[in-house]
Amino acid sequence: MEQTYCREPNNELIPTHIGCRKCSLRPVMYGDVGWLKLLISEGKVAEYLLRNSSFADVMAEENDAGEAVNMAIITAEGEPAGFVSALPVIDRSPAMPRWMLEFAVAERFERRGFATEAVGALSDYLLGRFALPKVVADVCDANTGALDVVRKCGFARPESRLAYMNYRHVRQGMRYHWYRMQPGRRALYFAKGLQYYRSRRFVDAAQMWYEALAYPRCEGTPYCDSLILANIGMAYSSAGWYVQARSFLERAAVMAEDSGYIELELMWIARQTGM
Structure with a gap:
């Protein structure tokens, strides 16, 4: 299935701050590369995230170029806890514009509600600010933590026959494109x-x-x-x-x-x- 990358968001439209109850979101900056690389290479994040640590090198560049919305999750104490990222894509057969969402939180910040608040807040922003009507999170059945997050944020799972397996991550098992819509x-x-x-x-x-x-x-x-x-x-x-x-x-x-x-x-x- 052919995919093209939209350029709807740009650095003027990426929010400078999104407030949540337990944390806040701000754009990923060039100074964040160090802790992002450590996060992406650790434990569960390295196991389940589809992209490797080189993703950390391009997140700030994507923000500046208007190619994606990459936000750092910051605790109330000012510590970086993780990230949530949205990339605009469109399938050409048939046409369906959407946001592809990825997120991760460091293990020491798990089960504190940061991921749920961040995913919910960014999804609300994207659906309310841009014309792309759908936010999609690619989650495998083995990743129970991410499943809890998308369920709490109101994402729905498509019917079972639409599961697939990523050939680069076969051991993760079946995956689904959980989605939220306008x-x-x-x-x-x-x-x-x-x-x-x-x-x-x-x-x-x-x-x-x-x-x-x-x-x-x-x-x-x-x-x-x-x-x-x-x-x-x-x-x-x-x-x-x-x-x-x-x-x-x-x-x-x-x-x-x-x-x-x-x-x-x-x-x-x-x-x-x-x-």
């Missing part, structure tokens, strides 16, 4: 359609996206009619329902600002069917 019926139906599509239930996905069209688009969300119509067409095409696919794709192409990928799919259908 409110709105259109967004909820869109997300359900995406789950069906990834399960190869293409007709069910198309029907769910069609249901989404019945609800208004919430301001600031990317779920425009042309995007949904294009996804319906792609789903029907994947199911081999080419007549229906062409109908929805042609409607989407008229409405979309960028219809290049839609035209490519229509050309592919024409070659397959002679229509």
